[in-house]
Amino acid sequence: MTKREQNKQQNDTAIVQAAIRLFADKGLEATTIGDIVTASGLARGTFYNYYKSKDEIWEKLVERLANQVNEAINSLRREATNAHDFIYKAFMGYAQVLAEPLVLSLIVKNQAAFRKSLFSSHSMVSIYKDLENDLKNSDFFDYLTPQQYQMLSFAMVGAGLEIMVQSFNQGSEFSIQEAGKFFTELFLGGMERMGNFSK
Numbered sequence: 001m002t003k004r005e006q007n008k009q010q011n012d013t014a015i016v017q018a019a020i021r022l023f024a025d026k027g028l029e030a031t032t033i034g035d036i037v038t039a040s041g042l043a044r045g046t047f048y049n050y051y052k053s054k055d056e057i058w059e060k061l062v063e064r065l066a067n068q069v070n071e072a073i074n075s076l077r078r079e080a081t082n083a084h085d086f087i088y089k090a091f092m093g094y095a096q097v098l099a100e101p102l103v104l105s106l107i108v109k110n111q112a113a114f115r116k117s118l119f120s121s122h123s124m125v126s127i128y129k130d131l132e133n134d135l136k137n138s139d140f141f142d143y144l145t146p147q148q149y150q151m152l153s154f155a156m157v158g159a160g161l162e163i164m165v166q167s168f169n170q171g172s173e174f175s176i177q178e179a180g181k182f183f184t185e186l187f188l189g190g191m192e193r194m195g196n197f198s199k
Contacts, residue, residue: 107165
């Protein structure tokens with residue numbers, strides 16, 4: 001990497017990191033480009049070399065988080081040797097990315113904007129589709145219908161996010177591991193019940 005490329009990368013990182021902290025602390029709406037410029041330590045002109053607006057940074061952040069979630073849950077899910085581990089690891093992969101305090105603060109402070117951006121992102125479509133395909137292709141849930149695989153992928157992703165956001169938002173005292181255990185028992189029990197009805 002050339003010195004110029006290193007400088008570009010460092011500047012971009014400084015802008016993004018400043019934006020993350022400000023969005024988590026003040027919120028997307030209350031944060032100005034001036035705030036981001038000041039917090040990054042860069043000149044205003046430098047900011048515009050990288051981004052046209054704070055919304056462009058926001059969309060990049062949400063897309064990056066969604067990609068990180070998908071990578072984490074895909075790799076952990078594929079290590080599963082039974083149905084319980086499949087579901088537990090899916091939740092823990094999600095938590096691995098989103099349960100980091102700064103990330104959760106960012107989400108909670110900007111819930112409406114985060115949900116809107118996340119659920120309309122290309123990466124979110126991949127998260128749903130990859131989970132649906134992994135459910136179908138595993139040997140653990142071969143008794144479900146095509147519609148049930150799809151609905152389960154929607155429900156698991158939505159419930160995982162809600163458990164983490166609301167537990168942080170309301171200062172709940174259970175651990176991520178306890179939340180993962182609850183999530184696993186909830187979905188595993190539901191899937192087993194669907195399997196019994198289909199026999």
